[in-house]
Amino acid sequence: MKNRWFNFLLFICLVCSWAGAEQKPKNVILLIGDGLGVNQRIATSSYLGRPLEMDGGIKTLISTHSANSAVTDSAAAATALATGKKTNNGMLSISPDGKVLPTILERAGDLGMATGLVATSTITHATPAAFAAHRQNRNDELGVALDFFANKVDLLFGGGRELFLPPAKGGKRTDGKDLIAEFQRAGYYYLEQKAQLEELKALPAIGLFTDAGFPYAIENDGTLPTMHDLTKKALELLSQSPSGFFLMVEGSQIDWTCHANDPAATLFEIVAFDEAVAEALDFAKTHPDTLVIVVGDHETGGLKLDDGDPRALRSMKTSSRKLAQILNQNRNKAHELFCDYTGICPLPEELEKLMRTGNLEAAISKFLSEEAGLKWSTGGHSGAPLPLTAFGSGAELFREATDNTHVPQLVAESLGIEL
Ligand SMILES: [Zn+2]
Known part of the structure; x- marks a missing residue:
């Protein structure tokens, strides 16, 4: 009988220590x-x-x-x-x-x-x-x-x-x-x-x-x-x-x-x-x-x-800041480059409007955010x-x-x- 109690207590102790070990990372x-x-x-x-x-x-x-x-x-x-x-x-x-x-x-x-x-x-x-x-x-x-x-x-x-x-x-x-x-x-x-x-x-x-x-x-x-x-x-x-x-x-x-x-x-x-x-x-x-x-x-x-879908940005190849640099350096090819880097093709007049803004990086981010339904x-x-x-x-x-x-x-x- 004594032995059975001892075994039972031993079992409980093992379970406790196992549970403790489980808890402690x-x-x-x-x-x-x-x-x-x-x-x-x-x-x-x-x-x-x-x-x-x-x-x-x-x-x-x-x-x-x-x-x-x-x-x-x-x-x-x-x-x-x-x-x-x-x-x-x-x-x-x-x-x-x-x-x-x-x-x-x-x-x-x-x-x-x-x-x-x-x-x-x-x-x-x-x-x-x-x-x-x-x-x-x-x-x-x-x-x-x-x-x-x-x-x-x-x-x-x-x-x-x-x-x-x-x-x-x-x-x-x-x-x-x-x-x-x-x-x-x-x-x-x-x-x-x-x-x-x-x-x-x-x-x-x-x-x-x-x-x-x-x-x-x-x-x-x-x-x-x-x-x-x-x-x-x-x-x-x-x-x-x-x-x-x-x-x-x-x-x-x-x-x-x-x-x-x-x-x-x-x-x-x-x-x-x-x-x-x-x-x-x-x-x-x-x-x-x-x-x-x-x-x-x-x-x-x-x-x-x-309203919008972030999946619109799945073809993006770079950040707005990098894209702004690229567009500023290649203004005559801006539309083609914009489409290539973003997978989104704005109307040429839409892009021209973006290019006329004082802060092109911010304008690109705003345009892309709207496409994706994100509002900051x-x-x-x-x-x-x-x-x-x-x-x-x-x-x-x-x-x-x-x-x-x-x-x-x-x-x-x-x-x-x-x-
Ligand atoms: Zn911060």
Whole structure:
């Protein structure tokens, strides 16, 4: 009898520990679409004619206001997503009264988890910066680079080479430091070309593929790695860590294309981001102890969905800004080029009217947006709530998330740590 009870209790304990292990993720992948609102997601899904990879999983809506504004900027939003605390616009993981706020990446690092940041802006831009830097002003990107070095982030992939180099080496560092050399002396592999990704087999590593930010995804001629390439490599390397990892991947330029109200560039940017999400979800399928969260930091552009069909933009070959340059340089062939680059042929007099406007890029974007049924209400950010989707181990917890500060709080809870 005693033995039966003992076996029963042992069974219960095994079930409990198994359930606990199921709940607690080993790896966390946080994918942030900068500027990614609900209508951006719906428009991209219509454009593709299928649901996005990021649209499955546990769904909720979160608010995004900052400590001093109903409409956040990326610095305050990323601070909320990294630290679970609100701060003022422009500040990076520092409280409004100047206190350093610990980040979820730093806490994960304290646990022995490997850490990584991937972005297509400068890697020192506001969103990645808030995870591993503490600065009063987001424009202090030179200082952010110093914080990344001090913080020993295991993997950094993005743009912004010039922020790590002194002027003598073509950089912008006013302190004269060659931070790339310092990273290398500290044992980091350094890469700056897509082909080098293939050869990279271990961490720590810093990959700075452009001087400033990447070009838009729609303008990437294949010489630069895509968000998907970077995410795939990051997962391959970080998953070598026996204690798991924390990875943040930012689709940085959704924000920039939405600021420009450029419909095709925006759709391409979100498709590229969704391909990175697909890679993360594939990884989570083979590593079920992985939590994947997809969220925006704020909405950009005040995008509304109007009569029209985003599939009208399926033949687009470049952004409005590139097309404006091409048309301005070849005015006598403008009509032919417009049809070729967009797959949409306006009447010649319609195009002539566009060409007469003071800002051709904006006129092209407006024309294409109308064709696709997309209507922008601002060139800035809006305070709209954002969809969040969560997948895998610990995802259930995210049903409770109603504010951006809940994201790292729930990640910390799922990992069993304090922020
Ligand atoms: Zn923005």
